[in-house]
Amino acid sequence: MVLEAETVGWGASSRNGGMVLTGLKIGAPELCAKVGRELTAEMYRASMESIDCVERIVREEKMECSFARCGHLEVASKPKHYRRFEEWAETITREFGREVRLVPRKNLQTEIGSQMFFGGLVDEGSAGLNPAQYVAGLAGAAKRAGATLCERARVERVERSTESGAAGFRVTTARGSVFAQDVFVATSGYTGAATPALRRRVVPIGSYIIATEPLGERLGAELVPRGRMIFDSKHFLHYFRLTPDGRMLFGGRAAFFPETAATIRESAEILRRDMIAVYPKLAGTRVEYAWGGTLDFTFDMLPHAGEMDGLRFAMGYAGHGVAMATYLGTKMAAVIAGEKSELAFAEVPFPTAPLGLYNGRPWFLPLASLWYRFLDLVQ
Numbered sequence: 001m002v003l004e005a006e007t008v009g010w011g012a013s014s015r016n017g018g019m020v021l022t023g024l025k026i027g028a029p030e031l032c033a034k035v036g037r038e039l040t041a042e043m044y045r046a047s048m049e050s051i052d053c054v055e056r057i058v059r060e061e062k063m064e065c066s067f068a069r070c071g072h073l074e075v076a077s078k079p080k081h082y083r084r085f086e087e088w089a090e091t092i093t094r095e096f097g098r099e100v101r102l103v104p105r106k107n108l109q110t111e112i113g114s115q116m117f118f119g120g121l122v123d124e125g126s127a128g129l130n131p132a133q134y135v136a137g138l139a140g141a142a143k144r145a146g147a148t149l150c151e152r153a154r155v156e157r158v159e160r161s162t163e164s165g166a167a168g169f170r171v172t173t174a175r176g177s178v179f180a181q182d183v184f185v186a187t188s189g190y191t192g193a194a195t196p197a198l199r200r201r202v203v204p205i206g207s208y209i210i211a212t213e214p215l216g217e218r219l220g221a222e223l224v225p226r227g228r229m230i231f232d233s234k235h236f237l238h239y240f241r242l243t244p245d246g247r248m249l250f251g252g253r254a255a256f257f258p259e260t261a262a263t264i265r266e267s268a269e270i271l272r273r274d275m276i277a278v279y280p281k282l283a284g285t286r287v288e289y290a291w292g293g294t295l296d297f298t299f300d301m302l303p304h305a306g307e308m309d310g311l312r313f314a315m316g317y318a319g320h321g322v323a324m325a326t327y328l329g330t331k332m333a334a335v336i337a338g339e340k341s342e343l344a345f346a347e348v349p350f351p352t353a354p355l356g357l358y359n360g361r362p363w364f365l366p367l368a369s370l371w372y373r374f375l376d377l378v379q
């Protein structure tokens with residue numbers, strides 16, 4: 001039974017940029033220093049498998065969601081970021097035997113119709129899809145597999161309980177209560193008071209997107225010649241792509257706070273200005289849509305999955321959840337079904353803020369926002 005507070009796919013899953021990305025939020029060398037070579041290699045393997053996992057589900061369930069293995073392009077916002085790409089590419093090839101391709105500035109026009117960047121890194125393993133169609137496809141697949149989908153059923157309490165001799169949980173929702181032997185929490189950036197221990201470990205951060213009118217084939221091919229998923233190398237990063245119907249989709253963390261009508265309005269202005277800085281040719285192009293959603297960051301920038309207070313969970317995707325949430329969802333389902341599964345993301349402790357300074361209300365976001373803007377200036 002799927003219990004959803006709003007409607008299926010209402011959260012980040014229907015609102016994201018549809019980038020099905022290899023890799024994690026943290027670069028390989030930094031991750032090696034943090035968790036060691038072995039776990040880093042396992043996490044990278046999982047990130048590759050996660051793309052295959054999405055592709056397989058899309059194929060098996062015959063989902064129409066424009067899935068395409070188009071690869072991604074990360075562009076260097078500063079010359080020193082390109083030097084960091086060289087280090088990453090070297091680590092990824094040496095440690096994981098994978099090829100990613102460096103694109104020096106002089107060749108960058110083959111990948112992006114913008115003069116703004118100092119080189120790029122291409123990973124052919126990544127893909128793109130239409131997220132709203134994908135999450136609707138997942139809901140359809142779950143129904144066909146026998147799941148009951150309950151909308152407008154916000155979980156208010158989860159308490160240990162026993163029924164007919166079986167240990168489990170009584171789950172109380174806005175629409176009634178149900179007994180479950182196993183509970184899997186997948187609330188990501190919308191994690192709330194019903195699961196306080198998880199809420200203390202996830203920081204909700206806003207991300208915003210605009211989409212232009214359709215550009216036409218010629219202009220689209222000039223701006224994104226290879227149809228890749230593109231993002232830049234800053235902390236306050238921008239991500240952009242062509243949609244399957246030929247619009248420029250341009251997103252970013254224009255405001256740090258989770259979405260409201262006001263932050264969406266403000267962000268749309270900022271994103272339009274930033275889009276024109278990347279692509280001056282879009283100065284006269286109409287923006288037809290703007291929206292926002294909430295991402296789930298963790299204090300160590302890694303996804304986590306496992307068991308806490310008897311509840312299974314997976315979350316903390318930091319903008320890489322399209323593939324990783326699908327993958328960890330299938331892994332945790334296998335664990336619940338009794339399969340043995342070794343998950344690298346279950347082996348690292350899931351940290352909360354030091355000294356109990358965070359109870360789920362991210363009071364520090366204005367400071368964090370200033371800090372990352374400062375880092376973008378100096379790093």
Ligand SMILES: Cc1cc2nc3c(=O)[nH]c(=O)nc-3n(C[C@H](O)[C@H](O)[C@H](O)COP(=O)(O)OP(=O)(O)OC[C@H]3O[C@@H](n4cnc5c(N)ncnc54)[C@H](O)[C@@H]3O)c2cc1C
Pocket residue numbers: 003004005006007008009010011012013014015016017018019020021153154155156186187188189190191192194206207208209251292293294295296315317318319320321322323324325
């Ligand atoms: C604007 C934006 C752009 C993004 N772009 C990308 C991208 O291009 N590529 C990428 O990989 N990732 C991207 N992400 C991140 C990605 O969308 C998420 O990591 C992923 O969708 C998480 O999926 P999920 O199912 O775990 O959580 P969500 O899709 O957020 O779903 C959580 C659900 O839990 C429900 N819920 C919360 N509390 C309760 C409760 N008490 N009871 C019942 N239900 C509850 C919510 O209503 C919500 O529908 C983006 C996110 C945003 C916001």
